[in-house]
Every structure is written in structure tokens, then in C-alpha cells.
Amino acid sequence: MSNKITSLSARDIRFPTSDNLDGSDAINKDPDYSAAYIVVETEQGNTGYALIFTIGRGTDICCMAVESMRHLVIGTDLDDITANIGDFYNKLRSDSQLRWLGPEKGVIHMAAGGIMNAVWDLWARSADKPVWRLLAEMTAEQFVDCLDFRYVSDALTRDEALAIVARNQATKEQRIRELEQKGYPAYTTSAGWLGYSDEKMRSLCREAVDSGFEHIKIKVGESIADDVRRCKIARETIGPDVKLMIDANQVWEVDEAIDWMQQLIPFDPWFIEEPTSPDDVVGHKKIRDNIGKVKVATGEHCQNRVLFKQFITSDAIDIVQIDACRMGGLNEVLTVCMLAAKFGKLVFPHAGGVGLCEYVQHLSMIDYVQISADIGDRVIEYAVHLHEHFIDPCEMRDGAYRVPRQPGFSVKMHEDSLKRFEYPNGAEWRERINKKIA
Amino acid sequence: MSNKITSLSARDIRFPTSDNLDGSDAINKDPDYSAAYIVVETEQGNTGYALIFTIGRGTDICCMAVESMRHLVIGTDLDDITANIGDFYNKLRSDSQLRWLGPEKGVIHMAAGGIMNAVWDLWARSADKPVWRLLAEMTAEQFVDCLDFRYVSDALTRDEALAIVARNQATKEQRIRELEQKGYPAYTTSAGWLGYSDEKMRSLCREAVDSGFEHIKIKVGESIADDVRRCKIARETIGPDVKLMIDANQVWEVDEAIDWMQQLIPFDPWFIEEPTSPDDVVGHKKIRDNIGKVKVATGEHCQNRVLFKQFITSDAIDIVQIDACRMGGLNEVLTVCMLAAKFGKLVFPHAGGVGLCEYVQHLSMIDYVQISADIGDRVIEYAVHLHEHFIDPCEMRDGAYRVPRQPGFSVKMHEDSLKRFEYPNGAEWRERINKKIA
Numbered sequence: 001m002s003n004k005i006t007s008l009s010a011r012d013i014r015f016p017t018s019d020n021l022d023g024s025d026a027i028n029k030d031p032d033y034s035a036a037y038i039v040v041e042t043e044q045g046n047t048g049y050a051l052i053f054t055i056g057r058g059t060d061i062c063c064m065a066v067e068s069m070r071h072l073v074i075g076t077d078l079d080d081i082t083a084n085i086g087d088f089y090n091k092l093r094s095d096s097q098l099r100w101l102g103p104e105k106g107v108i109h110m111a112a113g114g115i116m117n118a119v120w121d122l123w124a125r126s127a128d129k130p131v132w133r134l135l136a137e138m139t140a141e142q143f144v145d146c147l148d149f150r151y152v153s154d155a156l157t158r159d160e161a162l163a164i165v166a167r168n169q170a171t172k173e174q175r176i177r178e179l180e181q182k183g184y185p186a187y188t189t190s191a192g193w194l195g196y197s198d199e200k201m202r203s204l205c206r207e208a209v210d211s212g213f214e215h216i217k218i219k220v221g222e223s224i225a226d227d228v229r230r231c232k233i234a235r236e237t238i239g240p241d242v243k244l245m246i247d248a249n250q251v252w253e254v255d256e257a258i259d260w261m262q263q264l265i266p267f268d269p270w271f272i273e274e275p276t277s278p279d280d281v282v283g284h285k286k287i288r289d290n291i292g293k294v295k296v297a298t299g300e301h302c303q304n305r306v307l308f309k310q311f312i313t314s315d316a317i318d319i320v321q322i323d324a325c326r327m328g329g330l331n332e333v334l335t336v337c338m339l340a341a342k343f344g345k346l347v348f349p350h351a352g353g354v355g356l357c358e359y360v361q362h363l364s365m366i367d368y369v370q371i372s373a374d375i376g377d378r379v380i381e382y383a384v385h386l387h388e389h390f391i392d393p394c395e396m397r398d399g400a401y402r403v404p405r406q407p408g409f410s411v412k413m414h415e416d417s418l419k420r421f422e423y424p425n426g427a428e429w430r431e432r433i434n435k436k437i438a
Numbered sequence: 439m440s441n442k443i444t445s446l447s448a449r450d451i452r453f454p455t456s457d458n459l460d461g462s463d464a465i466n467k468d469p470d471y472s473a474a475y476i477v478v479e480t481e482q483g484n485t486g487y488a489l490i491f492t493i494g495r496g497t498d499i500c501c502m503a504v505e506s507m508r509h510l511v512i513g514t515d516l517d518d519i520t521a522n523i524g525d526f527y528n529k530l531r532s533d534s535q536l537r538w539l540g541p542e543k544g545v546i547h548m549a550a551g552g553i554m555n556a557v558w559d560l561w562a563r564s565a566d567k568p569v570w571r572l573l574a575e576m577t578a579e580q581f582v583d584c585l586d587f588r589y590v591s592d593a594l595t596r597d598e599a600l601a602i603v604a605r606n607q608a609t610k611e612q613r614i615r616e617l618e619q620k621g622y623p624a625y626t627t628s629a630g631w632l633g634y635s636d637e638k639m640r641s642l643c644r645e646a647v648d649s650g651f652e653h654i655k656i657k658v659g660e661s662i663a664d665d666v667r668r669c670k671i672a673r674e675t676i677g678p679d680v681k682l683m684i685d686a687n688q689v690w691e692v693d694e695a696i697d698w699m700q701q702l703i704p705f706d707p708w709f710i711e712e713p714t715s716p717d718d719v720v721g722h723k724k725i726r727d728n729i730g731k732v733k734v735a736t737g738e739h740c741q742n743r744v745l746f747k748q749f750i751t752s753d754a755i756d757i758v759q760i761d762a763c764r765m766g767g768l769n770e771v772l773t774v775c776m777l778a779a780k781f782g783k784l785v786f787p788h789a790g791g792v793g794l795c796e797y798v799q800h801l802s803m804i805d806y807v808q809i810s811a812d813i814g815d816r817v818i819e820y821a822v823h824l825h826e827h828f829i830d831p832c833e834m835r836d837g838a839y840r841v842p843r844q845p846g847f848s849v850k851m852h853e854d855s856l857k858r859f860e861y862p863n864g865a866e867w868r869e870r871i872n873k874k875i876a
Binding site: 029030031032054055056057058060061062064065068095096097098100101102103104105106107108109110150151153154250253254255276277278279280281282283286301303304306307309310313314 | 467468469470492493494495496498499500502503506533534535536538539540541542543544545546547548588589591592688691692693694714715716717718719720721724739741742744745747748751752
């Protein structure tokens with residue numbers, strides 16, 4: 001039997017997180033952390049799993065978009081994919097009729113990314129390795145073949161990328177061992193959601209510091225008085241040495257961000273995340289130039305490498321917060337990591353939600369081994385929710401992600417969870433929907 | 439009976455245009471011009487029609503995205519919408535769960551835009567006026583209330599917009615009369631699709647000039663030898679005074695665009711359209727700075743006002759080619775027109791496909807009456823295909839669009855066309871699908 005992909009499916013899985021205001025912020029007021037859950041299977045019975053993180057309504061649209069790419073996937077041999085994964089990626093994002101709906105942004109791009117990640121999971125499972133390890137062991141040539149230089153060659157050429165990766169080969173085993181021993185440092189966002197009371201936030205901040213986190217993030221942006229009070233509580237609780245990060249979730253106009261930040265600077269925030277529209281390179285640059293030494297971060301809503309290229313080369317941001325599900329999958333994410341490395345920017349992958357922590361641990365580890373070769377101030381976001389649904393959940397110890405050891409990309413879910421939270425027919429939703437109707 | 443919206447539907451309509459290579463270019467090789475066709479209806483029986491232009495596969499995804507917004511539309515009273523259309527627009531694009539899938543880009547944004555345009559059509563039909571006329575007759579205050587200043591207030595304030603529109607009020611009747619007499623000038627893209635032979639292109643160029651067009655556009659970007667030959671034929675055929683525009687449909691890298699253009703400059707192109715990724719403000723700026731006096735145009739793939747704000751304020755482009763279906767509908771389009779006016783850029787709406795010509799005639803006429811108050815070098819794109827499917831098709835005379843006179847936004851289709859071309863069950867498609875299976 002061949003190793004051709006014979007099946008591609010996507011299921012709508014939603015968790016009713018809006019019940020508890022976990023994950024509430026100035027823009028996302030009632031998220032139900034959700035996923036379009038993707039499975040690919042080959043004729044031989046090899047399987048690959050991925051998810052596209054969403055926050056409730058619209059997960060069905062993502063599922064449909066994934067299935068609209070069936071003709072680009074079914075019949076493709078895994079051996080051909082592993083021989084040239086760049087070609088497969090290019091096919092997936094270049095279907096001219098589907099491309100019109102992006103291009104390379106929004107639902108259609110998330111779907112392409114989800115399929116790419118499922119194929120990476122399939123590859124890694126077939127090779128019996130975690131995804132980070134599969135990539136970490138590649139030669140420089142093999143690794144650079146996974147990148148996507150389309151529309152970014154004015155900022156990064158293949159030769160430049162190759163030189164960066166080649167330079168790292170001599171020392172990479174040492175970094176792999178270091179990751180295996182210490183893990184990759186994390187920061188937590190679970191402390192300061194907008195829906196939480198001051199007391200809850202204070203105790204969560206204290207807990208986070210006690211657990212070994214050296215970076216804490218809280219949400220801001222709804223009212224300046226609240227923000228001043230909450231930043232004061234956070235700073236008092238964590239002390240002067242733990243880094244305080246603040247996140248406005250795109251709530252401000254450009255000039256408003258500059259004004260608002262003047263009142264939060266006294267609490268020594270290390271960075272301000274998503275001060276305004278994620279599309280606004282010029283706006284972020286203006287904000288960065290007008291808020292002193294506070295760094296600027298964005299990325300969880302940034303659609304592709306072309307946008308990141310501009311943020312990075314224009315010095316509009318300091319911290320690159322790539323999302324594992326919004327872009328065209330691992331290939332595009334690694335391209336952005338490479339751009340960041342060339343231009344001296346730090347990559348802090350966006351996480352939280354459901355499955356993102358599982359994904360991004362791989363991304364940062366690959367980045368460390370093959371690209372940046374530096375941890376320094378870098379940390380991966382971490383949130384405590386929903387890990388129980390994964391067969392190989394991420395593991396946090398002393399404020400660091402432990403290396404994933406099971407094969408794949410770590411986002412395969414328990415069948416029980418899938419059944420229970422499938423929308424709208426899983427038990428959890430049927431009950432809620434019946435109650436609403438009653 | 440109230441004027442509440444009681445029904446919202448979307449149908450998948452596709453025309454098999456790839457049969458003849460009408461519309462083929464360097465990126466869009468086999469478009470089947472298509473539309474998610476939207477109908478809204480109120481309890482009183484008032485109806486509104488809109489379409490989201492697509493090029494084949496994925497039209498069903500757009501339909502689903504439209505229907506995912508049902509909870510934001512059904513039950514809303516048309517009278518409340520007309521009292522504050524900005525509020526309705528804001529509700530539509532701010533559903534926090536659906537917003538995650540954009541934000542304000544891709545399928546979900548196109549769906550919001552489609553619904554907005556259907557509501558504008560509904561309003562105009564209820565008022566018994568063409569959309570352009572409904573907007574042209576608004577006071578300055580009413581008009582500015584339709585704009586969307588979110589994330590663009592650093593470049594354009596409400597007061598600035600109001601001043602621009604207020605200044606135009608004294609002379610607007612004169613412009614309305616002028617439009618009624620002469621129409622709005624057009625240019626044609628029907629002459630130079632990549633799939634056409636040299637002979638077909640030559641005769642279409644001649645025909646276009648004979649019909650009164652003073653601007654001709656041809657496609658470039660597949661091979662430099664072909665482009666040199668085709669530009670030479672076009673320039674010889676149209677003579678030195680007719681403007682020759684060229685369109686690369688995003689095929690080049692940034693530096694490649696600069697090199698390629700050096701060889702086409704001898705044929706005196708007036709502008710180069712879509713030289714590279716539509717997301718790349720910084721890249722377009724670099725191209726514009728390095729191709730002499732050739733202007734740079736882009737926009738048909740640009741997702742929203744935030745991206746256009748940057749293109750316009752950074753002087754990265756000269757010509758703003760807004761698309762009537764890609765953005766959040768008329769409100770967002772008019773905001774971009776206002777930004778263009780403030781910063782002295784020309785708006786040339788993108789058209790062709792199916793229904794775009796019908797839409798954009800309204801946009802340019804509103805722009806002329808209320809915003810730019812200038813035609814000068816401005817022209818609207820025009821292509822000859824598929825107008826027969828509309829009840830009130832655009833009318834071209836002496837190279838100009840005549841003013842629409844029937845109520846609405848001009849995109850209501852014949853029921854026969856809808857039935858015949860509905861995908862996959864319309865007669866036209868069933869036949870094709872059966873042939874393929876056989």
C-alpha cells in the first residue's frame with residue numbers, strides 16, 4: 001500500500017469558556033475557546049492531527065475551508081511531501097480560486113496552515129519524533145528548504161538564511177541537550193484577565209511568581225483608572241524585578257495608545273502588546289517612537305510573513321508574537337522566525353486558548369536550536385486552561401516548558417473530549433442548547 | 439408591520455468563464471467568475487440585494503460566512519439602521535468570536551461587506567433612489583456619519599472629513615447634473631488578458647480606442663519577452679496619447695518588479711498595477727521610488743482601511759484601486775475615498791468579474807459628488823463580460839459609465855440567471871459535473 005493521503009476531515013470542537021470569563025479582554029469579551037480539529041490519514045494508516053484555534057462562532061467556517069482544499073491534499077504521497085514540503089505548501093496556498101478569498105489571510109489562510117500542521121504531525125509521527133526534534137535534526141539545507149521566501153526576498157534571501165542555520169550546526173547538539181535538561185522558559189497570561197477581580201488577580205500574580213515565572217502579563221485597555229489600579233497591584237505583588245507585560249488587545253487608536261501609555265509607564269511595563277490594529281505597521285512604529293523604553297509587541301492577529309517582514313524591517317515592533325494557527329503553518333512561522341533573527345527581534349509565540357501552548361513549545365525550541373541560537377530574554381506564553389484534553393499535553397516545570405517527547409505536534413486530543421465538546425451535537429453543547437430553547 | 443429584517447440568505451452562483459480564459463492573468467489562471475448572492479428582506483416585504491464577487495471555489499465558504507452573521511442582522515429594524523448605519527456596521531464587524539477569523543480581512547470581512555451592501559441596497563430601494571443618488575443627496579453631517587474612523591483617526595479625523603464634504607455642498611448639484619449628462623469616464627481591461635493571442639489583443643485594443651476609451655490596460659508578468667512584445671503591440675495600436683496601463687497581478691518580488699519594469703518603461707506605461715504582494719506597503723514604496731515617473735497602483739486585494747491608510751500616508755502608491763466586495767462594504771470604501779482625497783491620491787475602483795462594474799459606478803459617482811469633487815485623470819475600470827445577468831446593468835457610452843437610474847445598488851440578478859448558474863445544482867453546472875463524471 002502507498003503512503004498517499006486518502007482522507008482529510010475537520011471537526012468543530014468548542015469549549016464553553018465564556019461561562020467563567022477565562023480569556024476575557026478588551027476586544028474578546030466572551031470567547032469560547034474552540035478548534036477546527038483536522039485529521040489526515042494515509043492509505044497505510046498513518047495519521048496526522050492539527051487544530052486551528054478559534055474562539056467560538058465561525059469554527060464551522062474554518063472546517064469548511066479546510067475541506068475545500070481536499071482536492072489539493074487527497075492523493076498526495078507523504079513521501080513526495082517529505083521530499084519537498086515547500087512544493088506542497090506552495091500548492092496549498094496557490095489554488096488560484098481559493099487564493100482570491102485571502103490572499104494568504106483570514107479563514108482560507110488559517111485552513112491552509114491547519115493542513116500544513118497536520119501534515120507536519122503526520123511526518124513526525126511516521127518518523128517517530130516530536131516535531132521540534134524532526135526539525136532540529138535537519139541539515140541546514142533541509143531546514144532552509146522548509147522556508148518560504150515568496151514576497152520576502154527583498155529582506156531575506158535563501159543564502160542569508162542558509163548562512164544563519166549553517167553557522168548554528170556546530171553547536172546545536174549542545175542546545176538540544178540544554179532544552180532537554182532545563183526546558184524553555186515561559187510567562188503566564190493566566191493572572192490578569194479583564195473579567196477577574198482585583199483579589200483574584202493579586203493571588204494569581206503571587207502564585208505565578210511562586211511557581212517560578214519571571215514574566216507576568218495582564219490585560220489593559222478598558223478604562224485608564226482600572227488600568228492604573230491593576231498595574232499598581234500587579235507591580236506591588238510581583239516586586240520590581242519580575243517583568244510586567246501589558247496587553248491592550250487592539251483597543252486603542254494610534255494616538256490614544258501613546259497618550260494612555262504615558263500613565264502606565266510609571267509601573268515599568270516591559271512591553272505593550274497589541275496597542276492598536278494588527279494591520280498597522282506605520283501606527284506601531286509611531287507608538288514605539290513615543291513611549292520611551294517600553295517595548296512594542298504584536299503578532300497574534302498578524303496574517304502572514306509579508307506583514308511581519310514590514311513590522312520587523314521597519315523597526316515598528318520589538319517582540320514578534322507569531323501565532324501557530326493564524327499563519328500558513330509551520331513553514332511560514334519558521335520564515336518569520338528567520339526574519340526576526342536576521343534583524344535582531346525577539347520571537348515570543350502567542351499561546352493560551354486551546355492547543356496553542358502545545359504547538360508553540362515546538363516552535364520556540366526549533367527557533368532556539370536552528371535559528372536564533374539564543375534564549376536571552378525570550379519566553380513562551382503560557383496559560384493553564386484546557387490541557388487536559390490533549391493526549392500529550394505540554395508540561396510546565398519551574399516556569400519552563402519541558403521538551404515534548406512523544407511523536408508529532410502534541411495537539412492530538414482525547415476522543416472523549418472530541419465527542420463531548422463537538423458543536424453542536426456533543427453532550428456538552430446539546431445540554432446548553434436545550435436549556436436555551438427551554 | 440414593522441420594517442425589521444426577517445430574512446438573510448446567500449446563494450452560490452458561478453459562471454464557467456474559465457472555458458474561454460476571459461479574465462486570465464499571471465496569478466488567476468482559471469477564474470470562474472462567481473458570487474455569493476445575498477438577499478435581505480423585511481417584514482413589510484422590502485428587499486435588498488448584494489453580491490460578493492469571487493472566482494469559483496470558495497464561494498460556498500462566503501455564503502456560510504454571510505449566514506454566520508444572521509444573529510447580528512435578523513430582527514434589526516431598517517429604520518434604526520438608516521438612523522445610524524455606522525452603529526449597524528460596527529455591530530457587524532465587531533462580533534468578537536467572528537472577528538477572530540479576520541480581523542477585518544478575508545472571508546469574514548467580505549461577508550460583513552456583502553451584508554452592508556445588501557442593507558444599502560435595501561435602504562436605497564425603500565427610498566426609491568439609486569445608491570449613488572441617496573448618498574449624493576445627504577447633508578455633510580449625514581454623509582460623514584457613514585464613515586468609519588476606527589483605527590484611522592491618526593490620519594483622518596471626523597472634523598477633517600466634515601470640512602472636506604461641507605466645502606463641496608455648494609457645488610454638488612452642478613456635479614450631479616454633469617454626471618447625468620456625461621457619465622463617469624471608464625477604462626477597459628477587456629483588451630489584454632494573458633490568455634489572448636497577439637492578434638486578439640491588437641483588435642481589442644483598436645476596438646477599445648474606437649469606442650472612446652482613453653485608457654487601456656493589459657496584463658503582464660509571465661515572461662519578459664512576451665511583455666515587451668505585447669506592450670509594443672499595444673502602444674503601436676493605441677498611439678502615443680492613449681494611456682497604457684499594465685497589471686502584474688502580484689507576480690513579482692519587490693526587487694524583481696523594479697528590474698522588470700526597467701524593460702517596460704520604454705513603452706511609457708502610465709501605471710503598474712499590483713507589482714507585488716498587496717500586503718506590502720514598504721515594498722510598494724520601494725518600487726515606486728525606483729521606476730521613474732511610472733505610477734504605482736494597487737487595491738483590489740487590499741483588505742481594509744487600515745492597510746489603505748498606510749499605502750496612502752506613506753506615499754507608497756499613486757492610484758487607490760478599492761474593491762467593492764473585499765472590504766467591509768460601502769461605509770469602509772467611502773472612508774478610503776476620503777483618506778485618498780485628503781492626501782491627494784486618485785481612486786480607480788477595481789471592476790470586471792461579475793457585478794463589480796455595477797457596484798463601482800456608484801462608488802466613483804459618490805466620490806465625485808461628495809468627496810473628491812474632481813474627475814481629472816480618474817477613470818473607472820470596465821470589462822464587457824456578464825452584464826446580461828443583471829436587471830439594471832451598467833451602461834457604457836462613449837467610454838463613460840452612464841448614471842444608474844433605477845433604485846438600489848444595481849446588482850440584482852435575473853432569477854433565470856440565478857437558477858441556471860447556481861452551484862452545483864443549476865442546469866449549467868449539473869451538465870458539466872455529469873460530463874466530468876461520465
